[in-house]
Amino acid sequence: MSAASLSASNGHPSLRLYIAGETPGARRALANRRRLIKALDGALQIEVIDILVRPEEAEQAGILATPTLSDDSIHPPRRLIGDISNLAEVLAYFGYDRKDSTR
Amino acid sequence: MTAVNNEPPADPVLERVKTGVEAFDDLVMGGLPRGRTTIVGGTPGSGKTVFATQFLAHGITELDEPGVFVTFEESPEEIEVNMASFGWDIRRWKNVAKLAFVDASPRDSDQIVVGDFDLAGLLARILHAARSAKAKRIVLDSITQLFDHFIADQALVRRELLRIATALKGEGLTVLITAERNSEYGEISRHRIEEFVADNVVILRNALDRERRRRTIEVLKMRGSRHVEGEIPFTLMSEQGMVAVPLSSLRLEQQSGTKRVTSGNPELDAMTSGGFFRDSVTLVSGATGTGKTLLATHFLAGGVAAGERALLVGYEESRGQLFRNARSWGVDFEAMERDGRLKVICLYPEAQSLPDHLLMIRELVEEFGPQRLAIDSLSALERIAPETGFREFLISLTSFIKKREIAGLCSATDKSLIGGHSASEQHISTLTDSIILLRYIQKVDALHRGLMVLKMRGSDHDKQIRRFTIDGSGMHLGEPLHDAPDIFGGAIGDSSAK
Numbered sequence: 001m002s003a004a005s006l007s008a009s010n011g012h013p014s015l016r017l018y019i020a021g022e023t024p025g026a027r028r029a030l031a032n033r034r035r036l037i038k039a040l041d042g043a044l045q046i047e048v049i050d051i052l053v054r055p056e057e058a059e060q061a062g063i064l065a066t067p068t069l070s071d072d073s074i075h076p077p078r079r080l081i082g083d084i085s086n087l088a089e090v091l092a093y094f095g096y097d098r099k100d101s102t103r
Numbered sequence: 104m105t106a107v108n109n110e111p112p113a114d115p116v117l118e119r120v121k122t123g124v125e126a127f128d129d130l131v132m133g134g135l136p137r138g139r140t141t142i143v144g145g146t147p148g149s150g151k152t153v154f155a156t157q158f159l160a161h162g163i164t165e166l167d168e169p170g171v172f173v174t175f176e177e178s179p180e181e182i183e184v185n186m187a188s189f190g191w192d193i194r195r196w197k198n199v200a201k202l203a204f205v206d207a208s209p210r211d212s213d214q215i216v217v218g219d220f221d222l223a224g225l226l227a228r229i230l231h232a233a234r235s236a237k238a239k240r241i242v243l244d245s246i247t248q249l250f251d252h253f254i255a256d257q258a259l260v261r262r263e264l265l266r267i268a269t270a271l272k273g274e275g276l277t278v279l280i281t282a283e284r285n286s287e288y289g290e291i292s293r294h295r296i297e298e299f300v301a302d303n304v305v306i307l308r309n310a311l312d313r314e315r316r317r318r319t320i321e322v323l324k325m326r327g328s329r330h331v332e333g334e335i336p337f338t339l340m341s342e343q344g345m346v347a348v349p350l351s352s353l354r355l356e357q358q359s360g361t362k363r364v365t366s367g368n369p370e371l372d373a374m375t376s377g378g379f380f381r382d383s384v385t386l387v388s389g390a391t392g393t394g395k396t397l398l399a400t401h402f403l404a405g406g407v408a409a410g411e412r413a414l415l416v417g418y419e420e421s422r423g424q425l426f427r428n429a430r431s432w433g434v435d436f437e438a439m440e441r442d443g444r445l446k447v448i449c450l451y452p453e454a455q456s457l458p459d460h461l462l463m464i465r466e467l468v469e470e471f472g473p474q475r476l477a478i479d480s481l482s483a484l485e486r487i488a489p490e491t492g493f494r495e496f497l498i499s500l501t502s503f504i505k506k507r508e509i510a511g512l513c514s515a516t517d518k519s520l521i522g523g524h525s526a527s528e529q530h531i532s533t534l535t536d537s538i539i540l541l542r543y544i545q546k547v548d549a550l551h552r553g554l555m556v557l558k559m560r561g562s563d564h565d566k567q568i569r570r571f572t573i574d575g576s577g578m579h580l581g582e583p584l585h586d587a588p589d590i591f592g593g594a595i596g597d598s599s600a601k
Binding site: 018023051062065066076079085086089 | 232253
């Protein structure tokens with residue numbers, strides 16, 4: 001059992017990725033999001049929230065920095081600021097085990 | 104041949120945004136320049152958040168300019184509670200969408216930073232809040248907390264802060280950013296943000312001066328515009344917020360009236376060619392027991408008898424004592440108070456700071472609306488303040504009295520019984536219009552009391568030294584003392600008198 005929460009819909013853990021428009025940092029974070037989901041063999045949901053489009057979501061969550069990958073389902077929320085390029089570090093921080101076969 | 108340019112030159116005067124701190128707005132020619140960024144630096148507890156909130160409050164309540172409060176330190180709820188005592192109904196402003204909060208205060212979360220990031224999230228929230236509130240003013244309080252939040256990425260925070268400041272300027276907002284200082288007279292702010300984001304720099308201080316707290320506000324820099332230099336004192340008052348004490352040097356345009364009012368003593372009126380001027384300040388100086396309080400009592404009673412309202416602020420004697428004294432000279436203070444013609448306020452000088460005394464007197468005058476005011480005595484106030492503070496106080500007080508066209512009378516106590524000067528006398532003599540000296544005069548047979556009108560601006564007056572007596576109906580001026588020894592100052596009298 002991982003430390004991450006389970007979403008009600010399909011039993012997969014669910015995170016949120018806050019970005020602010022199409023910045024280079026946001027593009028890197030979005031690419032890394034796909035790598036992250038792949039590394040968990042699809043058993044992870046990451047909702048993308050563009051703060052420029054939904055600023056009230058960021059206000060509610062109290063997001064200052066972007067990109068931020070956040071587990072808002074637990075209290076206090078766990079947050080990782082940055083473009084999540086180091087997958088191993090991201091996995092370790094959220095307590096996931098790698099599920100794909102590569103490497 | 105020169106070309107004639109018919110186009111008016113671009114107006115070099117920047118539009119001003121009033122902060123609601125009146126005397127401060129005077130310092131900066133009407134307010135903070137619109138569309139610019141002002142850094143307000145101060146040590147913890149110097150009043151930064153109060154000033155910032157007042158800036159927003161004034162816009163919302165007086166000028167219909169909505170605002171945004173970006174808070175990095177306290178939560179919006181804490182600010183709401185803390186500012187309520189100043190009479191600011193933050194909840195209501197929120198409900199009617201005149202004030203929007205961006206809550207960037209520290210929240211309970213586990214957080215690490217891995218890789219590159221920016222503060223676009225914060226900027227997006229701020230812009231969203233500003234646009235939905237149609238804000239004209241915005242406060243960021245305090246930016247120091249943001250640096251502390253991203254302690255390992257100081258260069259990044261600087262870069263992002265500059266970006267935020269630029270974006271806010273682009274929106275036409277007038278920006279007030281508070282920043283913490285480590286010491287009252289050290290570098291301007293901890294992260295030197297003033298160097299890269301500020302058009303203007305204002306410093307708030309809460310310094311210890313002779314064991315007393317003295318709050319001041321100073322304008323350090325105003326890009327492209329003028330300002331008055333130097334620190335001016337301020338105080339924090341409930342239901343009002345920050346109230347700065349104006350320096351009268353800014354407003355020396357009091358009209359000088361020619362209307363006379365009675366001194367309350369017919370013989371003294373005769374000596375002064377018809378009494379004091381309506382908008383003038385008279386100093387009564389003398390040793391203890393020479394009759395200063397008596398002269399003040401005459402002055403007040405004379406006003407009341409002429410249908411005026413009179414205010415007495417006593418710093419040396421209790422109400423009971425003052426009333427007893429008055430009764431012994433045939434003046435009924437109680438009846439005058441009952442009729443609403445007199446107000447007597449007594450308190451210890453030590454009860455509050457000098458700026459607070461000044462503001463209290465101003466408030467009393469606004470409330471009661473007296474035509475004459477007596478302060479007994481200034482010397483008592485002098486002992487609670489450093490010299491510069493006392494001079495500032497006197498300047499502000501005398502200019503206020505004149506501006507309100509009140510006849511003022513202040514007493515000062517000499518330290519030595521016979522002759523001598525009080526320090527307040529030195530300070531105030533150039534600021535007052537008239538000076539009356541009361542002295543003990545030693546003669547061969549007995550000790551007499553003498554009175555002399557030393558100076559009376561804009562009027563002729565009796566320059567003789569007059570002996571006087573005190574009885575159940577007050578002061579009675581008698582014969583001139585022709586052979587008084589030289590006790591009224593070096594230039595007066597005959598030093599060879601026996």
